[in-house]
Amino acid sequence: MTDLRIAVLSFAHTHAIGYLTALAAMPGVEVRGSDPDGVSTGGSLVELRGRDLADELGVAYVDTYQELLAWGPDAVVVTSENARHRELVEAAAAAGAHVLCEKPLATTWEDGIAMRDAVRAARVLLMVAYPVRFTSAFGRLRAAHESGALGQVFSIRGANNGMLPLTRSWFTEPELSGGGAIVDHVVHVADLVEGLTGSAPVSVTAVANRTLHAARARAETAGLVTVTYEDGVVAAVDCSWSTPDTSAVWGGLTLDVAGTGGTIATDFFGAAARGTATATGLPIESRYGADPDTAMLRTFVDAVRSGEQPQPDVHVGLRTLAVVLAAQESVATGRTVAVRSEQPRPAAPDGPRTVSRA
Known part of the structure; x- marks a missing residue:
């Protein structure tokens, strides 16, 4: 090889x-x-x-x-x-x-x-690092949707909650991170909705506060972001840094998808062995299952070898960024904000180069 x-x-x-x-x-x-x-x-x-x-x-x-x-x-x-x-x-x-x-x-x-x-x-090629797309749980959710088991999807509820990321303090410094919990967590759910439905976001209504960790963060630490999509789906996202410092794990991500044919609730990191430490009384949690980071990296490496564009690509990255920017504007103005879209682009040149290292 x-x-x-x-x-x-x-x-x-x-x-x-x-x-x-x-x-x-x-x-x-x-x-x-x-x-x-x-x-x-x-x-x-x-x-x-x-x-x-x-x-x-x-x-x-x-x-x-x-x-x-x-x-x-x-x-x-x-x-x-x-x-x-x-x-x-x-x-x-x-x-x-x-x-x-x-x-x-x-x-x-x-x-x-x-x-x-x-x-x-x-x-x-440019691929955006959204590893939750590569979990087996998302693969099963997408297969259920594509089979028609959900019927017409009309609403999605996502929760991406985590600890305040103090070990790398730049996450709470807007000049380096671009914001707080909205920037950190909404994009993952926006990517999953796009990967599931293929629909583009249209408008965003958002609220946020800094009640949690007020003395330790310079950006919002809790938020609720509602996104409407061109196919009529409404998605609500809890993006808060609400996992306590004493938690055994960083946090988690769940998605509840409702359609005319049924509802599926998915916990992407729920497979775990749980217990309590005798000495401290604190919870213990050991998660197991295939590593989505490795699956994502393999997809990227294969794309580099073949020259074929992997997903999620730069256009997905722009659409998920647009959701975040609209949410930030909605928080600042108190209004529902239209999600911007890319301007028409000229025809692409010949495809990307492939690797030919001897």
Whole structure:
């Protein structure tokens, strides 16, 4: 099997830990990373950054992005702070590398469009990292819908709740994250709705507050976002950072889908062994099942080899970003806000390049 060179740009997002680990274990893949702005804040794995994290995971490391891109990667994974996605995606595209970009695609519409145009001009693929799409639970939900078992879907209720992400404090700093819980959690549910129904979002009504963790966060920590879609579906999303610090796990994601033929409730991370620690009285939870990060990364690696665009692509990234931006405007104005859409684009050039490394 032809070796692929895959570079991981920035370890700012905690997902970088799982991605580095999964890529390093894949046959036919050589992975290197760089995290020049990273500073370790402690000794636990989630507190490590830069060379400290790479050494802990046994992954090759270089000091600068320029050196990493000069290595000639076939593809890159961008796991920086959200506001820095654009610069790294543009640099990767200029280097001729395919891109897997952490969600959300960007923090502004202008940045998202610029990223779309950069990868299109360079004829490279861009996939957005929405791993919940790759869970077996979502596969079963989509199969049920496609079989007609649900009839016509008319409403969806999603809950994506988690802990306040203090181990990487930039999540609560709007200049780096683009916002708070709305930015962090709504995009996952918006992607699942699109992946399930294929319908485009039309309008958003949202409310939010910072009652939870008021002294520890600079952005909203709780929100309820209602999205209407062009096929008439109404989706309500609880996106709060409401999982307590004492929880055994980071949080979870559920989706309740109602149709004229029936209702399906899906807990995407519900498969777990649960108990209580005798010494502390705190809950213990050990989740099991196939790792969706690995499934997503395999899809990306296969796409890099074949040159075929994987889903979710940059256009899905833009639509989910548009939902977030409309929700933020709705919170600020108290009004229902129309979701913006991409302007018509000229015909695409020839398809993306494929990897031909000897």
